[in-house]
Amino acid sequence: MKRFLYFFWQCTWGCIQTLIGFTGFLLNLKSKHYFYHGAVITEWSKPFSTSLGLFVFLSINPPRDKRNPEESTYSKTLVHEYGHTIQSLLLGPLYMPVIGLPSSVWFMTPKYKKIRKENNISYFSFYTERWANSCGEKVTGEKSMQQAII
Numbered sequence: 001m002k003r004f005l006y007f008f009w010q011c012t013w014g015c016i017q018t019l020i021g022f023t024g025f026l027l028n029l030k031s032k033h034y035f036y037h038g039a040v041i042t043e044w045s046k047p048f049s050t051s052l053g054l055f056v057f058l059s060i061n062p063p064r065d066k067r068n069p070e071e072s073t074y075s076k077t078l079v080h081e082y083g084h085t086i087q088s089l090l091l092g093p094l095y096m097p098v099i100g101l102p103s104s105v106w107f108m109t110p111k112y113k114k115i116r117k118e119n120n121i122s123y124f125s126f127y128t129e130r131w132a133n134s135c136g137e138k139v140t141g142e143k144s145m146q147q148a149i150i
Contacts, residue, residue, distance in 0.1 A: 002038070007038060009089050010085070014053040014093075016095070017052045018055065020053070021053045021055030025055050028044055031044050036056070039055070039085050040056070041058055043059075046059055047063070048063075048107070050084075051084035053088050054085065056078070056084075058081060065149060065150060066150065067149055075142065075143075076146075079133075079137060079143065079144040080124070081132070082139070082140060083132035083133055083134065083137070083139075084103075084135075086139055087099050087135060098128075099128045102126075103129065121149075122148060123150050124146065124147055124148060129145075133146060
């Protein structure tokens with residue numbers, strides 16, 4: 001029943017990001033897919049991961065935590081990205097302006113990349129990412145990226 005409600009809520013309240021995610025899913029049909037707590041996980045070779053409603057696109061080679069470079073971050077990244085799906089459930093149509101856009105700017109803008117690097121600031125210290133970590137950990141009971149330096 002929980003998974004049905006998760007699916008239903010993502011496809012109604014979170015329909016904007018889920019529709020975009022479904023398009024990404026179709027463009028990556030040949031990739032490996034599996035379910036994780038109701039979300040559809042697609043593994044891809046891009047150097048980043050992202051979440052769009054019901055769909056998570058997970059890098060098969062996620063960035064390593066510079067403080068623990070020998071430790072795999074795959075499962076922690078999965079929990080983090082799943083946290084974004086929970087944000088989608090909570091915010092619905094507000095997800096893109098409240099989470100998606102600010103998160104993208106924080107991730108891609110050269111100015112913020114430089115600030116993070118020069119000041120040794122965790123990517124996951126930004127409110128969208130910190131909240132995703134918290135949501136993912138609370139719902140799954142597993143560890144996320146926390147304050148990793150990537």
